[in-house]
Amino acid sequence: MTPLEALKQYWGYDSFRPRQLEIINSVLSGADTIGLLPTGGGKSITFQVPALLADGLTLVVTPLISLMKDQVDNLRSRNIDAVYFQSGLSRAELHLAGDKCRLGKVKLAYVSPEKLLQKFFIQEIASWHVSMIVVDEAHCISQWGYDFRPSYLKICQLRKRFPGVPVLALTASATPPVVADIADKLLMKAPAIYAGSFSRDNISFIVRYEEHKEGMMLKVLANTYGSAIVYVRSRRRCHELADVLTAHGIAADFYHAGLAPEDKAQKQDLWKSGAVRVMVATNAFGMGIDKSDVRVVVHYDLPGSLEEYYQEAGRAGRDGLPAFAVLIVSRTDKGLLTRRLNEAFPPKDFIRHCYDMVGSYLGVADGEGYDRLFEFNTEEFCHRFNMPLRMVRNALGILARSNYIEYIDEVATHSRVMMLADKRELYSTALNDDCESVLYALMRNYTGLYSDYITIDELYLTRCTGLSSERVYQALLTLTRMHILHYIPHRRTPYIYYITSREEPRHIKISREAYELQRERTERRLYAMRDFAYDTSRCRVSLMLQYFGETPAGDCGKCDVCRNRIASQKARSADADRRFAHIEQHILRLVAERGGARPIDDILTQFQSERQAAIDAIRGLMDCGKLSRSGDMLLRCK
DSSP states (O other), X not given: XXXXXXXXXXXXXXXXXXXXXXXXXXXXXTOOEEEEOOXXXXXXXXXXXXXXXXXXEEEEEOSOHHHHHHHXXXXXHTTXXXXXXXXXXXXXXXXXXXXXXXXXOOSEEEEOGGGGGOHHHHHHHTTSOEEEEEETTGGGGOTTSTTOOGGGGGHHHHHHHSTTSOEEEEESOOOHHHHHHHXXXXXXXXXXXXXXXXXOTTEEEEEEEXXXXXXXXXXXXXXXXXXXXXXXXXXXXXXXHHHHHHHTTOOEEEXXXXXXXXXXXXXXXXXXXXXXXXXXXXXXXXXXXXXXXXXXXXXXXXXXXXXXXXXXXXXXXXXXXXXXXXXEEOTHHHHHHHHHHHHHSOOHHHHHHHHHHHHHHHTOOTTOOTTOEEEOOHHHHHHHHTXXXXXXXXXXXXXXXXXXXXXXXXXXXXXXXXXXXXXHHHHHSOOOHHHHHHHHHHHHHOSOTTTXXXXXXXXXXXXXXXXXXXXXXXXXHHHHHTTSEEEEOOEEEEEEEESSOOOOGGGOOOOTTTTHHHHHHHHHHHHHHHHHHHOOSSOHHHHHHHHTTOOOSSOOSOSHHHHHHHHHHHHHHHHHHHHHHHHHXXXXXXXXXXXXXXXXXXXXXXXXXXHHHHHHHHHHHHHTTSEEEETTEXXXXX
């Protein structure tokens, strides 16, 4: 089977997008490869197609934990066997997925980066027949990148385990230093680099300066059409702006990482179907959401980097039709960037204190905790020790970069069920009415219950059975206690993983690489974002392309800077035309005042500051037959 045949059979597409086939052929030839494809450029196809053609398992490392299940479900719907591994799974689910990989029953295995920190998992992987290693969101491996994750550095262990296996690194946003760092950290051997242009010709990038942002947001949405996303930086603002839009007759909803999986799925479905026009969301919304006809992306708050902005704005117009990316900024946003930088790097004493309190909160004694994973309720921790949430999260990130812990923020898992009892046992087991109703609803509405953990929706079961949510929940627990099935309720849990044993705070060393140098890089990214937002002398797109190391062919002609310049040029041209017409009329009057004849020098003395314009006007009037010349005299033609 050729790559094109696989694409047609499993995805129904007749052709590849730009750069996709080159990347696929590169990894199939065994070459290490880096793919730089813009948001919506079809990165997943570049490893899913060769995974089907290769003899073995493709291992995909991705930080998008909340989307792993969706990606695996999508593959399974196309009859492609796939599994995923992340911290939210039960021991039984991990064993089942591991068995499938070891026995060669799946083609792709998605792995969260923190799983690579666990030695037993690395040993488990060693028994698999791995044919390709894929690193999605590869910029996360670089400390030069905007979203560095220390756990990504462990990917090199996979390279050492499988030295002859090609590595494919994919990202939508990386500057040249980040690309070089990716190749170095992944131990790549002369990687082939394929880069799609970062230019999105169908998107008009617009910046609006407005102190009253709500009014500008409403104006933008009222003067555009189609599906839209409004990005904000806080969950509270998600709720507030969704209410504002609804009050003004715009169908809107909100989305953030704190929602239950069922709520997220329901909100996504309403937005995808068009029942909700505008989704007000944090950056938790958008990654992996397949909706090509988004016409407007509004940034209500200033992003922290051009990489973030490009990815989020790039969710507009994936169908290639005209779309708008609108950034609303105010004078106070400049100061917020400075404050954001200080919050991102709290004092080192605060970081050490935070580390100490985490150990106390988790009950980890000094010298203990090594290679252990703990559930960690970040908000409860901050409340108990009266510590600011944002600074705590940033402190935990710096501790992670310093290789003391790994902080995995809010792993959201769906409810799952797997049948344990065979059908003969079911017939001989006495069940109460609620258990019978729930069991019957499960068997009738879900397939594959005997071979794997299947995602279920308790609200759907309440509709099927007519029972209350609590009674459905209790019935599932009862069936679990009876070993009829295994039910895993949904939950949202952050984790702390100890890379080293707990140490005393005075021994915690915050490295220059993890703090001072990282602060400098963050500052440069913030300043680049500030320049994009506030510099009105350069084309927005040209500025952004140069940031990503691309030489623009010319100004875009569509951003607000280009539009203003073009409008200004047209206005100046119109003024010049009006002035030239006035000069022509004045010359005709001067000639007419002297009976239809007047010396040329006499006329030109009337236009000392516009002498050349007057000469051009005389020539034009002569060309069109309104004036003629006799010696030094201008004559009015009848």
